[in-house]
Amino acid sequence: MESGKKPSAVSDVGAWAMNVISSVGIIMANKQLMSSSGYAFGFATTLTGFHFTVTAFVGLVSNATGLSASKYVPMWELLWFSVVANTSIAGMNFSLMLNSVGFYQISKLSMIPVVCVMEWIINNKHYSRKVKMSVVVVVIGVGVCTVTDVKVNAKGFLCACLAVFSTSLQQITIGSLQKKYSIGSFELLSKTAPIQALSLLVLGPFVDYYLNGEFVTNYKMSMGAIETEELTIPKEKEVAVARFQRLLIVAGAATAERSAALELGNLEEANLLLGEAEAANQEAKKLKPICNFREEEFENLPKHFISMELVTNFGKKQLAELAASVHVSSA
Incomplete structure (x- = not known):
């Protein structure tokens, strides 16, 4: 029995490690891409559409090769989840673009108490005294970091609030759909990714134009480190x-x-x-x-x-x- 559990423990550690590495890598890459000191690609919504296009392709290949199974979920529920998820990721990208990486990470921590409050309101879920005390500690920590972070600005703070609210709602919706239709997180993502990619690629440029005052087609593309048109600085x-x-x-x-x-x-x-x-x-x-x-x-x-x-x-x-x-x- 013990020898049978070891591979599972190793795979769990590997999965967590890859999750942390990939998450930190994506955050740093997006920050470099969108920040004014980097490549100044200030089209966060369109960028999210590019991300989901790749995700949709990976899900399609996974289903075609039998690595994952496609399960039935009503279209209206997929559309609702896609709207919430699009708002969440676009809000997170705008928060990352407008705020410091430190404040962005702190705002993500605030999702813990927000999820607890929303589940209490929506599902009438109750928590133990220990959980409540832990949430209070998180709230105090988030409050202290928000006050002491001098790089907080009004627009970035509003985007962070929208991102936290929509992401918390997304987490609750994911749990509800998984429980209701006995579907895994990857299978759910592979069904919603094409809808999210299409909607973000169509609407994203207009949202970005409203926020930035220019279309993504006006952005001057480059080859990153080897720039052929002109050097960035x-x-x-x-x-x-x-x-x-x-x-x-x-x-x-x-x-x-x-x-x-x-x-x-x-x-x-x-x-x-x-x-x-x-x-x-x-x-x-x-x-x-x-x-x-x-x-x-x-x-x-x-x-x-x-x-x-x-x-x-x-x-x-x-x-x-x-x-x-x-x-x-x-x-």
Whole structure:
């Protein structure tokens, strides 16, 4: 019996670990995507639609391969649950976008007392004294964190309240549907995900436009870390331009110095300068497509370089010929 329980315990630990890791990962990824210091994708409702599109696809594959079974649930109940769930997730995303990660997590904790109160009102459920004392501790903790978090703002606080209320109602609805139709959480999700994805992708852009003042189609897409259109931070663009210019000048100067070394018969120095010029040119070629540099941006850079060593060794006639070759007028 004991040996039979061990795999179950291990699988439970693994499931909890994956749940925590994936939840934290999604929160951090969404925060980076939606925050102004990240990619500023302020279209939380549309983003939720993308999430549920993937979820619907996974549910479809799972049902088709027999990994999960589809059970009957009336359409009107699926629609009601989808409305509540859409409001919950969109509210959570807006709360994450408008508030700090700390306040977002604290607001999620407040769902515990809210669920208890709602179940008491809706289902007339009663709790023991110990449970009530635990809920009071949570409420006090949430209150203290809310007061001391200086990053709370009115719009973010309202979105957090809406998210907490709708998510609490969603939790109660999930329990009711699972008990009523003997359906698992994944099976229920696979039935509601297509409805949620379709409704959010249709209505999401308009909700986001009302909140942000622009459509998702106006957002300038990028490739994340490798951005081909422009770098996200202007300072980074400025540094990249300066680096590219320096490489071009180093390559040009090294080439000129190599020509002088060959003219003076110093082959060893010429070979070293050739390697320096080629290295600078190669690095500049790699940087150019990444930063999407264009030739006309660097027209003001010098195109002809003259070695000072060559100048000091040339006579007046040779200097005049050299100046003429690079279109420089001699005095």
